[in-house]
Amino acid sequence: MKILESAPYRYDKGIKILTLGNITKAYDRLTQQVKKGDNILDVGCGTGMLTLHALIKGANVTGIDINTEMLEIARIRIENSDFKENVNLLEMGVAELDNFDENEFDVIMSGLCFSELSNDELNYTLKFSKKILKQNSLLIIADEVKSNLFVFRFLNFLIRIPLVIVTYILTQTTTKAVKGLEEKVTRAGFKIESIRKNKMRNFIELVARNIKEN
Amino acid sequence: MRITYFFYYVFINVVETLIRLFPVPAKTGYRKIGSPNENSPVLLTCNFHLTIHRLKRAIRGIDCHLLIANSKGINVWCAAAGGLLNNHSVISVIKTSGIEEKANHRTIVLPQLAASGIEAKEIQKKTGWKVIWGPIYAKDIPSFLEKNFTKSEAMRQVKFPIIERIEMATMWWFFLAVIQFIFWIPFIIWKPFLLEEALSMCVQIFWISAISFILFPLFEPLLKANYKADGKFNFKRLIVIFIMIFIAAIGVVIYTFVIKDYDKWILIRWSIISFIMVIIINMDLTGTTPVLKSDLHEERLYHVAIDKEKCRGTGICVEVCPRNCLEMDTKTNKVSDPRARDCVQCGACIVQCPFDALFFRNNQDEIISPENVRKYKLNLMGKRDCCLACKISNTLSK
Ligand SMILES: C[S@@+](CC[C@H](N)C(=O)[O-])C[C@H]1O[C@@H](n2cnc3c(N)ncnc32)[C@H](O)[C@@H]1O
Ligand code: SF4
Numbered sequence: 001m002k003i004l005e006s007a008p009y010r011y012d013k014g015i016k017i018l019t020l021g022n023i024t025k026a027y028d029r030l031t032q033q034v035k036k037g038d039n040i041l042d043v044g045c046g047t048g049m050l051t052l053h054a055l056i057k058g059a060n061v062t063g064i065d066i067n068t069e070m071l072e073i074a075r076i077r078i079e080n081s082d083f084k085e086n087v088n089l090l091e092m093g094v095a096e097l098d099n100f101d102e103n104e105f106d107v108i109m110s111g112l113c114f115s116e117l118s119n120d121e122l123n124y125t126l127k128f129s130k131k132i133l134k135q136n137s138l139l140i141i142a143d144e145v146k147s148n149l150f151v152f153r154f155l156n157f158l159i160r161i162p163l164v165i166v167t168y169i170l171t172q173t174t175t176k177a178v179k180g181l182e183e184k185v186t187r188a189g190f191k192i193e194s195i196r197k198n199k200m201r202n203f204i205e206l207v208a209r210n211i212k213e214n
Numbered sequence: 215m216r217i218t219y220f221f222y223y224v225f226i227n228v229v230e231t232l233i234r235l236f237p238v239p240a241k242t243g244y245r246k247i248g249s250p251n252e253n254s255p256v257l258l259t260c261n262f263h264l265t266i267h268r269l270k271r272a273i274r275g276i277d278c279h280l281l282i283a284n285s286k287g288i289n290v291w292c293a294a295a296g297g298l299l300n301n302h303s304v305i306s307v308i309k310t311s312g313i314e315e316k317a318n319h320r321t322i323v324l325p326q327l328a329a330s331g332i333e334a335k336e337i338q339k340k341t342g343w344k345v346i347w348g349p350i351y352a353k354d355i356p357s358f359l360e361k362n363f364t365k366s367e368a369m370r371q372v373k374f375p376i377i378e379r380i381e382m383a384t385m386w387w388f389f390l391a392v393i394q395f396i397f398w399i400p401f402i403i404w405k406p407f408l409l410e411e412a413l414s415m416c417v418q419i420f421w422i423s424a425i426s427f428i429l430f431p432l433f434e435p436l437l438k439a440n441y442k443a444d445g446k447f448n449f450k451r452l453i454v455i456f457i458m459i460f461i462a463a464i465g466v467v468i469y470t471f472v473i474k475d476y477d478k479w480i481l482i483r484w485s486i487i488s489f490i491m492v493i494i495i496n497m498d499l500t501g502t503t504p505v506l507k508s509d510l511h512e513e514r515l516y517h518v519a520i521d522k523e524k525c526r527g528t529g530i531c532v533e534v535c536p537r538n539c540l541e542m543d544t545k546t547n548k549v550s551d552p553r554a555r556d557c558v559q560c561g562a563c564i565v566q567c568p569f570d571a572l573f574f575r576n577n578q579d580e581i582i583s584p585e586n587v588r589k590y591k592l593n594l595m596g597k598r599d600c601c602l603a604c605k606i607s608n609t610l611s612k
C-alpha cells in the first residue's frame with residue numbers, strides 16, 4: 001500500500017478505511033494461531049499493526065522493516081503500550097533474514113509486505129523463512145494477490161484503475177499484487193494449511209506449515 | 215533487430231524526456247551484458263527505465279554483470295538524495311539476485327552520484343562487497359574499467375552540457391504546456407478558434423524554457439549565491455528574470471505580428487501567461503540544474519564544515535564530491551574546502567566520511583550531525599528538494 005506509506009502518519013487510518021476494516025479482522029483471524037510466549041518474526045512490520053495483534057496474544061515479536069519513518073511510528077506506538085519489553089524492532093530488509101539463527105522462530109508472519117517485494121526478494125524470503133522457522137511451525141501471510149482466473153483479474157483491474165492512478169500521482173509508484181503466491185510457498189517447501197480469499201479474490205490470508213525433511 | 219532497437223531507443227528517449235518529472239520503473243535484479251564470466255566486473259544502477267537503456271548503450275561491447283537496484287523508478291541522483299536508492303536497495307539486489315554465484319570477486323561499482331544515499335561502509339559490513347565509486351556519466355564507464363577502476367578528475371564532476379539543458383527545457387516545456395493547455399480547454403469548447411492561440415502559446419512556452427536553459431551558462435554567475443550567505447535575497451537573480459521577461463516579450467511581439475491582430479486582450483493574456491511561465495521556470499532554476507543548489511529552502515544556509523581534528527586524510531570525500539569542492543592538503547594530510555562556493559549540498563562527503571569529520575553547519579552554529587544526514591537523508595537537496603517530482607509528491611502527501 002504505497003499510497004499510505006508515503007505519509008506514514010496516515011497509514012493506519014488509511015489502510016483501515018481502504019479495506020473497510022477488513023484488515024483488522026484478517027489480522028485477528030491470522031493471529032488466532034499465536035500462543036503465549038511464541039517467538040515471532042514480523043516481516044515488513046511497518047507501523048506495527050500486525051505486530052500489535054501478536055503482542056496482545058502474549059508473544060515476543062521481532063519486527064523488521066526498511067522504512068525508517070514507518071518504524072519510528074511503530075516504536076512510538078509500542079512505547080505507549082504495555083508490551084515494550086516483548087518487542088524488538090530492527091531496521092533491516094528481507095535480504096538480511098540470513099542473520100537470524102536456524103530454527104529461531106515459532107511463527108513468521110507478514111502483512112501486506114510480500115506485494116512490495118521483487119520476485120527475487122520474495123523467493124529469498126521464503127527460502128530463509130524456511131531455515132529460521134522451527135520445524136512444524138507456521139508461516140502466516142496476508143496480502144494482495146492476483147487471481148488465477150482471468151475474469152477476476154480483469155474485474156480487479158477495472159476496479160483498481162482509479163486507485164492506481166491516484167497512487168501514481170501521489171507517489172509515482174504502482175502497487176503490484178503477488179502472482180502465484182500459493183505455488184511459490186509450496187515450492188519453497190511449506191505445506192499450505194488454510195487459504196481464505198475475499199469475494200473479489202484479490203486478498204489472501206494464507207497459513208502454511210514448515211515441514212522439514214529428514 | 216538492431217534497427218528496431220534503434221527506433222525503440224529513440225522513442226523511449228523522447229517520451230521519457232517529456233515525462234521526466236515522473237518516474238518510470240523497470241524490473242529490478244540481474245542483467246547480463248555481453249558474455250561475462252566470474253571475473254567480469256559487477257556494476258550497479260537504479261531502476262529508472264531510461265537510465266538502464268542509456269547505460270546499456272554506453273557499455274555495449276563490454277562483458278559485465280549489471281545489477282538493477284530498486285530506486286522506485288527514479289534516476290540515481292534524485293533517488294539517492296531522496297532516500298529511495300539506499301543501503302537496503304543495494305543489499306537486497308546483491309543478496310537476492312544470485313550475483314554471488316556468478317562472480318568470484320566481491321567488488322561492485324556504484325555510480326558516484328549514489329554516494330548521497332548509500333553508505334559504502336555499511337554495504338561492506340552487511341554483504342562483504344567492496345564498493346567502488348564509478349564515474350558519474352555512463353559514457354565514461356568503458357575507460358574507467360579499462361584503466362583498472364581509476365577515474366580522472368573530470369569523470370568525478372557533474373556538468374550541465376547543452377544536450378542536458380535541452381532535455382531539461384523539454385521536460386519543463388511539456389509539463390507547463392500541457393497544464394496551460396488544460397486551462398484553455400473550456401475556452402476552446404466555447405470558442406473553437408482559440409485552439410490556434412492555445413497551440414501558439416505552447417510554442418511560446420518552448421521558446422521561454424529553451425532560452426532559459428540555453429543561456430544558463432550566462433546566468434550561472436548571477437544565480438550563484440554566496441555560499442555563506444546570510445539569507446538575504448540575491449538581487450542578481452532579478453537580472454535573470456528581467457532578461458527572461460524581455461525574451462518572453464519578443465515572443466509576444468512576434469505572435470501579434472504573425473497573426474496581424476492587435477487586439478489588446480490578446481496582448482494582455484499573452485503577457486500574463488508568458489510572465490507566469492517565466493516566474494515558474496525561474497522560481498527554482500538553480501534547483502533544476504545539477505550544478506547549483508536550490509535556493510528555495512531555509513537549509514540552503516547550511517554549509518559543509520570540517521572537523522580537522524577528526525579528519526585522517528583518507529580522501530574519500532574528495533573522491534565522491536560531484537562538484538570538486540574539496541581538496542587534500544598533502545602537507546598536513548587534512549582535507550580543506552577551497553571551492554566550497556560550488557557545493558550543492560548533496561551530502562555525499564558527509565555520508566561517506568569514515569571518521570565523521572564532516573557535517574552541516576549554518577551561521578548560527580546550528581549543526582546537522584553525520585548520523586542524522588545518513589539516517590534521514592538530510593542532505594539538503596534531499597527529501598524536500600531533490601526534483602520537482604519529489605516536490606509535487608511531497609506537497610500532495612502533506
Ligand atoms: C503495507 S506495509 C505493511 C505494514 C504492516 N505489516 C501492517 O500491516 O500494518 C509494508 C511494509 O513492508 C516494508 N517493506 C518493503 N520492502 C521490504 C523489504 N525488502 N524488507 C523489509 N520490509 C520491506 C515497507 O517498508 C512497509 O513498511
Ligand atoms: S573522508 Fe573524512 S577523514 Fe577522509 S579526508 Fe575526508 S574528511 Fe578527512
Ligand code: SF4
Pocket residue numbers: 518534535536537538539540556557558559560561562563564
Ligand atoms: S562538498 Fe558539497 S557538493 Fe561536495 S560532496 Fe560535499 S555536500 Fe556534495
